[in-house]
Amino acid sequence: MEYPHDTPLTRKNKHLSPYERGQIKLLYDQGRTAYAIAKILGRAQNTIRNELARGTVEQIKDKKHVMIYYPDSGQRAYERSKKSCCPRYKILQCERFINHVVSRVRSKKHSLDAVVGQAKTKKLFLADEMVCTKTLYNYVEQGLLPIRNIDLPLKVRRKTRSSGIRRNKRILGTSIEERPCQVNDRTEFGHWEIDTVIGMKTKGEAVLLTLTERKTREKIIRKLPEKSAEAVMDSLQDLARTAGGLFPVVFISITADNGSEFSDLALLEERLGPKVYFAHPYRSGERGTNEVHNGLIRRFIPKGKSLSDYSAASLERIQQWCNSLPRKVLGYQTPHEAFLAELAALSFA
Numbered sequence: 001m002e003y004p005h006d007t008p009l010t011r012k013n014k015h016l017s018p019y020e021r022g023q024i025k026l027l028y029d030q031g032r033t034a035y036a037i038a039k040i041l042g043r044a045q046n047t048i049r050n051e052l053a054r055g056t057v058e059q060i061k062d063k064k065h066v067m068i069y070y071p072d073s074g075q076r077a078y079e080r081s082k083k084s085c086c087p088r089y090k091i092l093q094c095e096r097f098i099n100h101v102v103s104r105v106r107s108k109k110h111s112l113d114a115v116v117g118q119a120k121t122k123k124l125f126l127a128d129e130m131v132c133t134k135t136l137y138n139y140v141e142q143g144l145l146p147i148r149n150i151d152l153p154l155k156v157r158r159k160t161r162s163s164g165i166r167r168n169k170r171i172l173g174t175s176i177e178e179r180p181c182q183v184n185d186r187t188e189f190g191h192w193e194i195d196t197v198i199g200m201k202t203k204g205e206a207v208l209l210t211l212t213e214r215k216t217r218e219k220i221i222r223k224l225p226e227k228s229a230e231a232v233m234d235s236l237q238d239l240a241r242t243a244g245g246l247f248p249v250v251f252i253s254i255t256a257d258n259g260s261e262f263s264d265l266a267l268l269e270e271r272l273g274p275k276v277y278f279a280h281p282y283r284s285g286e287r288g289t290n291e292v293h294n295g296l297i298r299r300f301i302p303k304g305k306s307l308s309d310y311s312a313a314s315l316e317r318i319q320q321w322c323n324s325l326p327r328k329v330l331g332y333q334t335p336h337e338a339f340l341a342e343l344a345a346l347s348f349a
Contacts, residue, residue, distance in 0.1 A: 015078070016043075016051055021071035024051060028069055054078065090131050091144055097130045098145065105147055109299060110325060112136045112152065117332035172258050172278050173266040176286055179277045183253060186215045189342040190252035193290035196227055196261055197297055199307035206307040208297070208315070209235050211254070212290040216338035217330065219293050219322040221315050223307065229264040240272050248273045249346060255279060255287055296322050
C-alpha cells in the first residue's frame, strides 16, 4: 500500500517552519494529497489542508486563472496571523478595578488574591471589568502597576524548611496526637492556637500573647508585661472574665507549643475548662494557623522592635486589620464575619 496504517509521532504545539512549507510545496507539486503529505511529515492532515488553503494564491498562466500554492505566501499569511494572536492587556478596560486593587493593597495591605476574591464575592465589579489574580501578578512583574513585589510581603518571604521531629524536649501536657479529628479538620468552632510574639530579645521585655481560632481565623492579641507562665495565665483569666458565660463555649480547646511560658496551661483545664494540647517540640507547622497570623503581625511590628513602643490602641488596630482581611480559605469572608456567624449559630443552637 502507498500509505502505512501507523500513526506518526506528531509535533504537538509546534507551528510549521519555512522548511516544512517547502516540503509541502514539493510533495503537492508531485500530486500528493493532503493526507499523504501529512503522513510523510508527521503532521495532522488538517494542518496541511489549512496551510494549502492559506498559501494558495491566484495566478495567470497561459491566459488562464489558476490557483497555486507558494510557501512564501503561506509564511506571510502565518506571520500576519501571529501578530494578532497574542493576548491583549485589559488594564485600560479595567482601570476602575485596577485602581481599586492598588488602593486596597496600599491602604489595607490586602493581598492581590484577597482583593480579587472579595470583589467577586461581593459583586463589586462585573466579570468583564476585572482580571484574575494571576494576571495581576503578571502586571506587577511587568511593571504595569504602581505596586512592587516588596509591597506583597508573602511573595518575598516564601522559603522551604526542613522537616523532622526532635526528641530532646519534653511535652508539657496532653499531646496533639490525642486531639480529636473535629479539631484537626476544623469542622467544629471553638478551638484555638496560642503563641507569643517577641520584639527585642531582652529579659523582662514585653511580649504579645496571640490566640487564633482554627475554623474562623479570628485573632486575639494581648500585650504581656513579660514572657512568663504567670503573665500568660493572668491574661487568659482576664480574657475568661471578659467573655463571661461564653468562655467555655467559645474556648473548647487550646493548642500550644512547649515554651516555658505555657508550662502552667495544664492548670487552665482545672480552673476554666478548655482542653489544652501541646504540639511536638520544634514543630511549628502543627500550629500553622497561629504562625501564619503572627506573620501578619510582623508586617507592622518587625523583629527586634521593642513592644514597649506600641500602645494598646495600636495593637487593637493591628488586631482589627487581621480580622478584617478577606481570606480565600473562608470564601473571601473576613475572620470577624465568620466569627460572628458562628456566635449567631451558637445562640440558635
